Amino acid sequence: MVRLVLVLGDQLTPDIAALAEADRASDVVVMAEVASEAGYVPHHPKKIAFVFAAMRKFAAGLEQDGWRVAYTRLDDPDNAGSIPGEILRRAEEFGAGEVLATEPGEWRLISALEDMPLPVHLFEDRRFIATHAEFEAWAEGRKALRMEYFYREMRRKTGLLMEDGAPSGGKWNYDAENRKPAPDEVTASGPMEFTPDAEVDAVLDLVEARFGDNFGTLRPFWFATDRGQARRHLAHWVKTGLPGFGDFQDAMVRDEPFLWHAVLGLYLNAGLLDPLEVCRAAQDAWEAGEAPLNAVEGFIRQIIGWREYVRGIYFLEGPDYTRRNALGHDRPLPAMFWGAETGMECIRQTVAQTEAHAYAHHIQRLMVTGNFGLLAGIDPHALHEWYLAVYADAYEWVEAPNVIGMSQFADAGVIASKPYVSSGNYIAKMSDYCGDCRYKVRDKTGPDACPFNLLYWHFLDRHRDRFEGNPRLGNIYRTWDRMDEAKRETVLSEARAFLDRLDEGAAV
Numbered sequence: 001m002v003r004l005v006l007v008l009g010d011q012l013t014p015d016i017a018a019l020a021e022a023d024r025a026s027d028v029v030v031m032a033e034v035a036s037e038a039g040y041v042p043h044h045p046k047k048i049a050f051v052f053a054a055m056r057k058f059a060a061g062l063e064q065d066g067w068r069v070a071y072t073r074l075d076d077p078d079n080a081g082s083i084p085g086e087i088l089r090r091a092e093e094f095g096a097g098e099v100l101a102t103e104p105g106e107w108r109l110i111s112a113l114e115d116m117p118l119p120v121h122l123f124e125d126r127r128f129i130a131t132h133a134e135f136e137a138w139a140e141g142r143k144a145l146r147m148e149y150f151y152r153e154m155r156r157k158t159g160l161l162m163e164d165g166a167p168s169g170g171k172w173n174y175d176a177e178n179r180k181p182a183p184d185e186v187t188a189s190g191p192m193e194f195t196p197d198a199e200v201d202a203v204l205d206l207v208e209a210r211f212g213d214n215f216g217t218l219r220p221f222w223f224a225t226d227r228g229q230a231r232r233h234l235a236h237w238v239k240t241g242l243p244g245f246g247d248f249q250d251a252m253v254r255d256e257p258f259l260w261h262a263v264l265g266l267y268l269n270a271g272l273l274d275p276l277e278v279c280r281a282a283q284d285a286w287e288a289g290e291a292p293l294n295a296v297e298g299f300i301r302q303i304i305g306w307r308e309y310v311r312g313i314y315f316l317e318g319p320d321y322t323r324r325n326a327l328g329h330d331r332p333l334p335a336m337f338w339g340a341e342t343g344m345e346c347i348r349q350t351v352a353q354t355e356a357h358a359y360a361h362h363i364q365r366l367m368v369t370g371n372f373g374l375l376a377g378i379d380p381h382a383l384h385e386w387y388l389a390v391y392a393d394a395y396e397w398v399e400a401p402n403v404i405g406m407s408q409f410a411d412a413g414v415i416a417s418k419p420y421v422s423s424g425n426y427i428a429k430m431s432d433y434c435g436d437c438r439y440k441v442r443d444k445t446g447p448d449a450c451p452f453n454l455l456y457w458h459f460l461d462r463h464r465d466r467f468e469g470n471p472r473l474g475n476i477y478r479t480w481d482r483m484d485e486a487k488r489e490t491v492l493s494e495a496r497a498f499l500d501r502l503d504e505g506a507a508v
């Protein structure tokens, strides 16, 4: 009997579980560009174009390898509009009685597949280092699920940067040498850019016609769209970006969106690159003396530590995770997140480059937009949907733990031991944004006070009951309490006035 083999837009890996279980002589691969996936949040046009172009090229590669592929384009008149709809249509067309699928990275699609009226065999996604069972076993009985300990397990499992059972260089973590402030000169050359070929161009036209009104600039489009290009980008970055990766990992520089960052998340998450191949390329560079250990360890930790850890949390915590709201925040997302005018230069820079490239680096996501969202009490679900829409590397399994957990503390501390909040000082130290801002980062109150300075205390004050006892925040509450009472009242009333302006939809 014919079986259908489902390959989703972020499963573009030749030996993905469902393909590995299938028989190319008799089974039919189903791939579909569908309105439901392209529209469940208003994805950035560059992200949609990347997914569709990479899907088309991957399907062509499968056909060359002898697979029968039933590929549906978005504008096919028979397009059923959803993944379940396409499966049913193709099952009827080919007389198929069952489906082989690799577990999707989102509860929404997992339950849609489980509810299908024909048998769907879901295979665990093997592109990750930790299996679900391994993560569950690690988490079992622990009071706190801290990434650092999980990361050490992953080092031992993969053997990356390990010598005779001990970490290379004698330390597990070289972060103390990383995270320097913004440099005077940016010497990294940025990601490798690829000129669209005719096939990619056709996708761009389609995306422009159908999703041109979504937030985000489609052209120039420069992403890699197949494995060969993604590997060339990786090799380029290992040479030009990796050596400076650790030092300037947290720095932010005006009009420099990429700095030394890898811009690999979108390729890893779609399946064009494998996490171990990427880590081995970094390790090889260290062994060849081409990159320092602090950079290579820091990078490998992001991939086999953070990336695996957040995935483990997503599946451990269950389908309600994106609805968590431990702090009861309910303010709507401000228009400046969609590009509306703002005097806050750090937000303007971060949103403008997000609009242009569907990219912002970690510290911009965490300490600029995320920090603002948390301090201002923005609804975490609205922020979750925003992050899911605007970044080319965003899929729920990786985005939600970062937003709901790490950035918004909406999971009540499953991921973060304290909320990632800061006043304007942190942004001033790590970036050159403040010099060009309508606000003054040194002003703690008054008409020009940096909004982060006001909102920081407002946040701590309104959540005092929850955070006062946190050992990492105790000193900060003591500083606040030592402040003159009149000054504290001025800070809080100016913060409230700022939030009122935000609620009125005024440009801030």
Ligand code: FAD
Binding pocket: 260, 261, 262, 263, 264, 265, 266, 268, 269, 299, 302, 303, 306, 307, 308, 310, 360, 361, 362, 363, 365, 366, 370, 387, 388, 391, 393, 394, 395, 398, 399, 400, 402, 403, 406, 407
């Ligand atoms: P680099 O900074 O060069 O890091 C290398 C790689 O490490 C990344 O490509 C990524 O695969 C991995 N990595 C680093 N940090 C993390 C992390 N915290 N979680 C998972 N992987 C990590 N990452 C996504 O892949 N998709 C998302 O939707 C996403 N949303 C985020 C939302 C918020 C609020 C925050 C704070 C972080 C988010 N991250 C997300 C994590 C991180 O910011 C991105 O992986 C990174 O910025 C991607 O850029 P890069 O490839 O240049 O990464």
Ligand code: DLZ
Binding pocket: 007, 008, 009, 010, 011, 032, 033, 034, 035, 037, 038, 039, 043, 047, 048, 051, 104, 105, 106, 109, 395, 396
């Ligand atoms: C992100 C995305 C988009 C924009 N479009 C499609 C699509 O048309 N067809 C498809 O199979 N996958 C798409 N994807 C990726 C899915 O949304 C992704 O598989 C789920 O979010 C699970 O991670």
Ligand code: SF4
Binding pocket: 343, 344, 345, 346, 347, 424, 425, 427, 428, 433, 434, 435, 437, 438, 439, 440, 441, 450, 451, 452
């Ligand atoms: Fe951002 Fe405040 Fe600096 Fe302006 S002064 S760029 S709002 S941190």
